[in-house]
Amino acid sequence: MSELVSGEAFLALFRDVEHTAYRLEVRTSYGIPEEDEPYRRFLLGEDPGLEWFEPWLNLMREETGKGKRVERVRVIDEPPSDYLRFELWGTPYNLAAGEDIRFLARDQAAALDLPTYDYWLFDSRILARLQFGEHDRFLGVLLSDDPADVLRHVQWQGAAWHHAITFETYQKEHAPPP
Numbered sequence: 001m002s003e004l005v006s007g008e009a010f011l012a013l014f015r016d017v018e019h020t021a022y023r024l025e026v027r028t029s030y031g032i033p034e035e036d037e038p039y040r041r042f043l044l045g046e047d048p049g050l051e052w053f054e055p056w057l058n059l060m061r062e063e064t065g066k067g068k069r070v071e072r073v074r075v076i077d078e079p080p081s082d083y084l085r086f087e088l089w090g091t092p093y094n095l096a097a098g099e100d101i102r103f104l105a106r107d108q109a110a111a112l113d114l115p116t117y118d119y120w121l122f123d124s125r126i127l128a129r130l131q132f133g134e135h136d137r138f139l140g141v142l143l144s145d146d147p148a149d150v151l152r153h154v155q156w157q158g159a160a161w162h163h164a165i166t167f168e169t170y171q172k173e174h175a176p177p178p
Contacts, residue, residue, distance in 0.1 A: 004131060006140030013122055013141075014059060020069040022121045022157050024114065029083040031136035042086050053090065057097040064098025072101045073160040075109045078174075091167050102164030112159045124154050 005013075014021055038048035050057075064070055072094075076084055094101055118130040120141065127150050128141035144150065165173070 003143070004140040005128070005143055006138075010128075010141055011059060013120070013126070013128060014063050014068075014070070017063070017068055017122045019123050020071065020121075021063075021123075022070075022161075023072045023118065024075070024156065024160055025072060025118050026075045026109065026114070026116055027118055027132075027136070028077065028081040029136050030138060031132070032138050035086075039083070039086055042089060043082060048086075048089070050093065053093060057093055060094065060097035060099055070099045071161070072099060073104050073157075073164045074101060075106050075114070076103050076170075077106050095167060101167055102161065103167065103170040104160055104164040108163055109160070112156075112163065114156050114160055115153075119153055121150070121153055121157060124157075125150060127153050 034052045038052050042048045060070055074084070074087065080088060091101055120128040120130070122128065125145060127144040127146075129144070130141055131139040133139050
């Protein structure tokens with residue numbers, strides 16, 4: 001299972017999952033072509049709109065509507081990078097679509113000895129390790145169903161989830177002073 005999977009084959013992993021898709025996000029930027037223009041507008045202080053985001057949000061609504069869980073832990077810096085601020089802007093839309101996104105400070109992630117790469121776990125059976133190329137461009141995922149490899153990532157999932165805080169708590173703790 002070491003071929004690079006992207007596009008519709010990657011999205012099919014969410015349709016095929018029976019119970020839970022979990023992601024650890026550790027990067028400070030992501031080069032996703034569909035996000036280039038919205039991200040540029042965000043940096044200019046403009047409304048990035050949602051047209052570019054709707055395909056993902058629709059997929060999440062559809063799959064979580066079937067009772068599946070989609071969980072993420074985002075490792076975040078203080079202050080957050082520009083891209084992480086962009087993700088914070090979009091988080092309420094992810095949550096409204098049924099995702100459960102938690103936040104973990106980078107120093108906590110390091111103390112937990114979490115990996116320094118992003119991955120998805122599907123039903124704690126399939127590991128999808130995200131691959132990036134030049135300029136942080138997302139290339140796809142490498143899949144593994146090796147039990148030892150999957151178990152190591154499930155253990156990291158448990159540690160990260162246990163220490164991560166909700167978006168609401170993150171907002172309260174990082175709100176600017178009045």
